[in-house]
Amino acid sequence: MGVKMYKVIICLVLLFSGIFLFLLFFARNLEEVEMELHNKYVHSVQKISNTKKVILMYNHMNHKHYPILDGYCLDTFGRKSQSRCPYSCLFTDDKTVLEFAHAVVFSSRDLKNNQEDNDLPSSRSTNNNQRWVLLSMESPIRPKQDGITGVVQENDLDLRAFNNTFNWTMSYRHDSDIRKTKLVAWISSDCYLERSGSSFLVAQLQNLIPVDVYGKCGKFQCNQRSSERCLDLKSCYKEIASRYKFFLALENSLCEDYVTETFFYALEFGMVPVVYGKANYSELAVPGSFINVMDFVSVRDLAFYLKHLSTHPDEYKAFFNWRRNYFVTTSFHLDIAWCSLCSKLWEVDAFDSLNNASNALTSVPGRFKNQISISPLKTVGLEELEKWSAATAFISKVCDSPPNFVLNTSSTYTFPVARTKQSSVLTGSQRNEF
Template sequence: MGVRPRRSRECSKTRPGASKCDGHFLTAGLVAATFLVLLGVSLLHLPEPVALDPATAVREVTLLIWTHPFGRKRPLPDCLARYGVDGCVLTDEPRAYPHADGVLVHHRDVASGGAELPPEATRPPGQKWIWINYESPSHTPALWRLEELFNVTMSYRADSDVFLPYGYLVQKHGDGQPLSEPSRTSRPRLVAWVVSNWVESQARVAFYYHLSQYIQVDVFGRAGRSIPEGLGSVVRLVRRYHFYLALENSQHTDYITEKLWNAVLAGAVPVVLGPTRKNYERFLPPEAFIHVDDFPSVEALAGYLLALSRDPARLIGHLRWRTGFGLRQPTFWGEHYCTACKALRKTMGQTQVVRDLTQWFES
């Protein structure tokens, strides 16, 4: 999965009182459920919950939300009541900085100049800085400014210190939305695409232009028609279609966003443009999606979609896997805060430094 950020084997000498490090930081345990082995295909496993160190098990930790993502302030959740995460206190009050155990910094806000970094000169001993980012490398500027400042990474990448993807499969009766049983009922429409950020230079726009030469693609969102009144959501809209174009705005390791999971939840077959097929197969069984790279040409892909729409028995082959599974889509941003705080509590006393942040994230 590319190059992991190299960690210092000793704590930063510039931080008085920093304790000796002990290997890599633990990845946060999200829920008791993990990805499963499905139809003989090993899917990506979410990390198992890790027992707390008895020395810190009774201690609460304070996580300071230094920057609300994209400058939009939201109420902070009660981690225990909302997500079952105990021992975590969230605050967004800057005056808490001197005694906070961790500080969560959203990349875009400091990189764009909308906020300053925390004052490193007065950084308390042992305090962890957590770098959080859910944009792709193509939309993550000025990483070089943040080298050797952070102790923990949190993102959609599976090799982050704290890994929380845009979505993941769980057992049907677990903590997730059950996926509907596959149906042979014909849907009235063929292909939909919902897109809000239309950029002519993006690969997904070029793909759309090419595909639309061969089949009808209904485009919705700010770049197309409005979602019909009464439907109210992308998922309800996509339930009318056989296929949904889950086209990422850029192609990078593990960058698989809600576009894919909206299609899965709606029961449409996602046609994906993003990382490699092998990367997608870490999140879904191989028959659960159609990758644009599976075909020698866009014309051949269009022909395959038309053939499936006319043959329900073949189409259901892309949907049968759904039986017995549910979908978890973490809630932005409260669940991310509580997950970060949970990881912070599990790694008390460890203060490593993330090196080569740019090389890792852009790999």
């Protein structure tokens, strides 16, 4: 080997050694920078936790090839999802802030029977106010499907493995911990119709039970933090549905077969519509999914019935039995769900402790600042969480389309002929009796 070639080799060795040392130094510096930035982030979260509720999304909701927050329809600071929520929360998937989180959300879709495969926290935070939340937005009997391969797996999750694990449940079920606290809502934008039959009915109901009126003619509005009225009507209905059990779907014009869109919105977003009109509602929706004013002799009887249902959750839940076989085509919006969770973290001031995960549906009532409590559902009678799983009926993802009932099974449903019931609730001879 010549001297010239030897020098070339030496130069190449020195060059590559220099590059290696530079990259090693750069990598170490980069690691230090990343660590410093991460420490700053953790410190900022710790600081923010004094003014915001920190919600940690611990596992994937659907597909692991997506970022965790994307699967939950969230960005890190909740700007997109929580822009209209009256409470302030920070959403994160950074597990290193577990110690400062006020709530830790676990999606049931990503849980496994073997605890060792779940990568759950080895121990709870020393923060005694931290809640562990079981999220189940779909039926537990719905098979799991990979978003890329399309492979379908049977959902064989045994919920007994998670007894003594969770404090709250968050689901589509009406007996979930994150649920409604108000009774009746109505939207009215036609103030010149204030002498109409529907307005008269509302006025009579307000003398007997709480009825909150939204719209131009009401005292309430969607998005209370905004100075503007709710411009997106459908979004307004979704917001109302997150808080109210019943919605007045009343027709200002009693015309044959005329049905306002409010009837469908109430069904779509999980309220029991109270209808008043001349349409045959049993031909439009499954009987038992709505309450017809014309079926009551007086407004007082109607008010008593609504109050009765409000205090008898088993009977109230029966109005959603149709969801076992049907669903209304609409969009499922998680923003309302996240706002509900965020709100409850702010409002509740007592730590709920569950001895058994099955008690997630019959938990100790959470006390609110306004002294309203969420009462346990004593009539549910669920002994184990897996029975809650078995009790859930068929439910399907839904998508945007005109209001419509879709059958989940291959069987057909024949709508019975609605009984014609004579009533004088709002006719002249009876109005003076209320």
